[in-house]
Amino acid sequence: ALPKLEKAVDADPKNAAAATALSQVLAGLGKYERAAKCLGPAIEANPDDVGLLIARGRAFITMADVMARESGDPNMILAYVGDGDRWVKRALEKDPKNSEARYLKARVFQHQGGGDTPEALAAFEELVKDDPKCFDAHWELGQIAMRKARRDTKNKALWAAAEQHFRDALAADPASGQALMQATFARHWQSPTPDLIDEYAKCAD
Numbered sequence: 001a002l003p004k005l006e007k008a009v010d011a012d013p014k015n016a017a018a019a020t021a022l023s024q025v026l027a028g029l030g031k032y033e034r035a036a037k038c039l040g041p042a043i044e045a046n047p048d049d050v051g052l053l054i055a056r057g058r059a060f061i062t063m064a065d066v067m068a069r070e071s072g073d074p075n076m077i078l079a080y081v082g083d084g085d086r087w088v089k090r091a092l093e094k095d096p097k098n099s100e101a102r103y104l105k106a107r108v109f110q111h112q113g114g115g116d117t118p119e120a121l122a123a124f125e126e127l128v129k130d131d132p133k134c135f136d137a138h139w140e141l142g143q144i145a146m147r148k149a150r151r152d153t154k155n156k157a158l159w160a161a162a163e164q165h166f167r168d169a170l171a172a173d174p175a176s177g178q179a180l181m182q183a184t185f186a187r188h189w190q191s192p193t194p195d196l197i198d199e200y201a202k203c204a205d
Helices: 002-011 016-028 032-037 040-045 050-069 074-094 099-113 118-130 135-150 156-172 177-189 194-204
Strands: none
Touching: 002 016, 016 032, 016 040, 016 050, 032 050, 040 050, 050 074, 050 099, 074 099, 099 118, 099 135, 118 135, 135 156, 135 177, 156 177
């Protein structure tokens, strides 16, 4: 698929559909900077194409996610987030209700705030209220609840909240094995066995 898409974009760099598809494939291969760069000519030719703007924003923010997981340079991470935010803002100016753009903006809040900030949480919660089928937002809310629960493992309400968010994500995408696994994990923690508590304590260490 990659060679065909590269050929299509080389033949017509302004083709929005081809550029978006190429960006998605490159991002899937972990080539995030190329995923963002290949969209340039298409965006210049189609400045009102929200999909192009979102694709570029997502590429930069995903690069920041990868660097954060690998304990990369904090300044570089924020630089990528800033680049992503610029394109997400442009997308939201043209389509304020776009779920993917709103999700990415909430991720920007997380990066810039240094974690699960109230601003990010509110943005995710507002998004799932407006778009109950937004898998990514439900997933992130589940992760936020899970992180809170792991800091207070005996708090069943936190585990129940995490389970519900992951079940909402599963409702949005019934094929998601990850959402099912996380929901099941959170469910087990609401009635933990001694063995499970010991196993979790070892993982936490």
